[in-house]
Amino acid sequence: MRWLSALALALAAGSVHAETFHFTAIPDEDEARLVERFERVADYLAEQTGLDVEYVPVKSYPAAVSAFRNNQVQLAWFGGLTGVQARALVPGSQAIAQGVEDAEFRSYFIAGADTGLAADQSQLPEDMEGMSFTFGARTSTSGRLMPEYYLRQRFNASPQAIFSRVGFSGDHSRTIALVAAGSFDVGAVNYKVWDAAVADGRVDSDEVKVIWQTPPYPDYQWTIRGDVDERFGDDTTAQIQQALLSMSDPSLLESFPRSGFIAADNDDYAPIEETGQALDLLRP
Amino acid sequence: MPSADAPLPGWRQRLRSAPLVRLTLGLLLLTAVLLPLADLSITTGAPWAELGRMLAGFIQPDFSATESPLHALALTIAFAFWGVALGVALGFPLALLFNRSALLRSACAFVRAIHELFWALLFLQVFGLSAVTALAAIALPYAATFARVYAEILEQVERAPGDTLARATDRLSRFLYVELPLARQRLAAYTRYRFECALRASVLLGFVGIPTLGYHLESAFRQGRYHEAGALLWIFYLLIALLPWWAHRRLLPLWLLATPWLLGPWPAVDFTLVWQFVSVDIWPPPLRNGDLAALPGWLAGLPDLLPAIGNTLLLALLGTVGSLAVALVCWPLVSRHFGSRPSRTLNGGLLIALRSTPELLLAFIFLLLTGPSMLPAWLALALHNGALIAFLVARHADSLTPGMPGLRGLDLYSYELLPGVYPGLLALLFYRAEVIMRETALLGMLGVATLGFHIDSSFAWLQFDYAVALLTLTALLNVAVDAVLRRLRHTAERGGRRTPVPGATSFN
Numbered sequence: 001m002r003w004l005s006a007l008a009l010a011l012a013a014g015s016v017h018a019e020t021f022h023f024t025a026i027p028d029e030d031e032a033r034l035v036e037r038f039e040r041v042a043d044y045l046a047e048q049t050g051l052d053v054e055y056v057p058v059k060s061y062p063a064a065v066s067a068f069r070n071n072q073v074q075l076a077w078f079g080g081l082t083g084v085q086a087r088a089l090v091p092g093s094q095a096i097a098q099g100v101e102d103a104e105f106r107s108y109f110i111a112g113a114d115t116g117l118a119a120d121q122s123q124l125p126e127d128m129e130g131m132s133f134t135f136g137a138r139t140s141t142s143g144r145l146m147p148e149y150y151l152r153q154r155f156n157a158s159p160q161a162i163f164s165r166v167g168f169s170g171d172h173s174r175t176i177a178l179v180a181a182g183s184f185d186v187g188a189v190n191y192k193v194w195d196a197a198v199a200d201g202r203v204d205s206d207e208v209k210v211i212w213q214t215p216p217y218p219d220y221q222w223t224i225r226g227d228v229d230e231r232f233g234d235d236t237t238a239q240i241q242q243a244l245l246s247m248s249d250p251s252l253l254e255s256f257p258r259s260g261f262i263a264a265d266n267d268d269y270a271p272i273e274e275t276g277q278a279l280d281l282l283r284p
Numbered sequence: 285m286p287s288a289d290a291p292l293p294g295w296r297q298r299l300r301s302a303p304l305v306r307l308t309l310g311l312l313l314l315t316a317v318l319l320p321l322a323d324l325s326i327t328t329g330a331p332w333a334e335l336g337r338m339l340a341g342f343i344q345p346d347f348s349a350t351e352s353p354l355h356a357l358a359l360t361i362a363f364a365f366w367g368v369a370l371g372v373a374l375g376f377p378l379a380l381l382f383n384r385s386a387l388l389r390s391a392c393a394f395v396r397a398i399h400e401l402f403w404a405l406l407f408l409q410v411f412g413l414s415a416v417t418a419l420a421a422i423a424l425p426y427a428a429t430f431a432r433v434y435a436e437i438l439e440q441v442e443r444a445p446g447d448t449l450a451r452a453t454d455r456l457s458r459f460l461y462v463e464l465p466l467a468r469q470r471l472a473a474y475t476r477y478r479f480e481c482a483l484r485a486s487v488l489l490g491f492v493g494i495p496t497l498g499y500h501l502e503s504a505f506r507q508g509r510y511h512e513a514g515a516l517l518w519i520f521y522l523l524i525a526l527l528p529w530w531a532h533r534r535l536l537p538l539w540l541l542a543t544p545w546l547l548g549p550w551p552a553v554d555f556t557l558v559w560q561f562v563s564v565d566i567w568p569p570p571l572r573n574g575d576l577a578a579l580p581g582w583l584a585g586l587p588d589l590l591p592a593i594g595n596t597l598l599l600a601l602l603g604t605v606g607s608l609a610v611a612l613v614c615w616p617l618v619s620r621h622f623g624s625r626p627s628r629t630l631n632g633g634l635l636i637a638l639r640s641t642p643e644l645l646l647a648f649i650f651l652l653l654t655g656p657s658m659l660p661a662w663l664a665l666a667l668h669n670g671a672l673i674a675f676l677v678a679r680h681a682d683s684l685t686p687g688m689p690g691l692r693g694l695d696l697y698s699y700e701l702l703p704g705v706y707p708g709l710l711a712l713l714f715y716r717a718e719v720i721m722r723e724t725a726l727l728g729m730l731g732v733a734t735l736g737f738h739i740d741s742s743f744a745w746l747q748f749d750y751a752v753a754l755l756t757l758t759a760l761l762n763v764a765v766d767a768v769l770r771r772l773r774h775t776a777e778r779g780g781r782r783t784p785v786p787g788a789t790s791f792n
Contacts, residue, residue, distance in 0.1 A: 029507070030507065031503045032349065032504075032507075032512070034503075035351050036351055056413070057495065058413065059490075059499060059502070059503070060493060060744075061744075062743060062746070063408065063492065063493040066408055066409055066412065067413060069557070070409075070412040070551075070554060070557060071554060072413065085745075085746055089746065112329065114329075132327065132655070132656060134656075137744075138740075138741055138744045138745075139745065165656050167656050170506060171506045171507065173507045174506055174507075177334055177508060177652075178652070180330075180333070181329050181330055181331040181333070181652045182327065182329010182330050182655075183327065183331070183651055183652055183655050184655075184656060202508070207330070281745060282745075
């Protein structure tokens, strides 16, 4: 009974605080002190829009999509593919901004030095066949979708048929660690995570090499629910978009990590949607 | 080990009269026959740099790296505490009806067969990242477990005191005044044991995003921030090691008053979404639209089921046999009959670390060592569950008093203690086998396509109809395996000596 009354109380309380605007974001690397860093982003958005803004920490992209769908967050920083999923689930929602880097994002295929695969090839090498391979997270655009697309295009076969074993490391940093340790021969990673790892000296580029990079594709973006104007005031979407586009403080931007945000819309992600459907990962 | 003295003259005769030896040999034989089917290849690379970083993080934990470790710790305890409390509140009445209703028994077996994490993923769709998701994910499967185990404990209560009651005594009075006082101690012991399990489950819930210790542990570990991960692991080990003190019976009222305020956040449930989820999302579209012609197309969208079922069963079998081996080696390490007090304390710490480290982390360490295959999953399951069983078997052995004086070391182990604890050990193992099968689900990252791997994928792709279909299949498979295990367990409990096995039901 105590629990039930607590629940009832909480439900009532929930409706009182309904005017708080919630957002979530998962950076593609370095989740250390996430709450602290994104609370500063929340403060910035609040200052710019006059709304009461709160950051909701979320663990994974599927969880971010459910939070968006359940209206626990009204704004989210999604990957390319998860953004498409989220917008399909919440009709009326729109992509409003993407990182400067996201208009031309890439994946790297990386391999350990002892695989004998040469660096920087012009196409995916045939010698990869029969080696072991790991993707990143299952619904990652840069760690799964686009690498799988280009693998199929090159070999005209499923990854499971190309490689002796296909793993899902769950994370770009982990893909790098597993390839560096020789647990998997080849892996596919988000290029920004790779560049950061090389810059920090977390990976020895003599031991692990980039063997091929994909052509550019659109990736991460901010997506907002379609019902926010109705709920928070007429020009909320425009205000939030403006605040994101004019974010210039490097200490805020490095949380994502991006050099700035530019405008985006749903159509920018049509290639991602088509690829997802072509690979049978998204239902038409 | 009893199997060691099998090839004596007249061994056929001995085997026939020794059901436990037969059971063990059967299990080993089955494993040996199926082992070639398992994918156990070893690829060694250069794991030492990464393992060195892990070790450094573990030795030099950084307790200031996590933003709010105390809040995460308190939340871990609060969810475990209230999850178990709700599980007891729901499970106890069910236990009283358990033996009367086959429907109830099947429903409980079904609910139990689904891993806490998958319950969490289901509730997550409806209640979001909230206290309701966390509490329901623990309370529901625990209620089903309590219903069964409480019923078993009550069934084993001595009959004599009840027989002295007037025939007209109603069921409730009989229960309140006779059965409950007699069974109270064992019920409490089992509930305490489940609380430790709930703490582990509460940590695991962090892996899907509930902000318990596991939330921070998973991110830190995944992204290679090992000093932070080490600190969180140490916190959790201490929590488990100090359990008898901080969760003492006398402190329960304090926890009861202190923890409800920690639970949260409470969701604002959107009932149209709940209805959409329950009535639309989880059903195959062909069934929903009455378009049966489209059903084969929908079924073709399911992953390859036979390899998935095969891998699940094989990994569960290997995990069970591995746990048996680990338990046989490890229980003397913490039993009062062997070693010295310092050695027992040290070994006890080691066993706590093995049974408290989430399998996923253990599996990742072995993945670095042996490369991707079923092997890291096997080792992780065997060590984790073997350590758990060893700990309980040691408690059982401690309650035995050896009859032959002067027996020591290996002789004491083989001739006195092992025959005493072995029936209980096997019974525990067969209880645990069900859990091991559920846990195979979590090890999909190793590239081993178990059923759980596909369930996890379906959730990630928001294909809830496939997720629920696969969950149902997994649950039915678990129920079937459980029926087999139940028979084996009865053999184990009846075999050996006809002594009661104190550990057996205090375990699941």
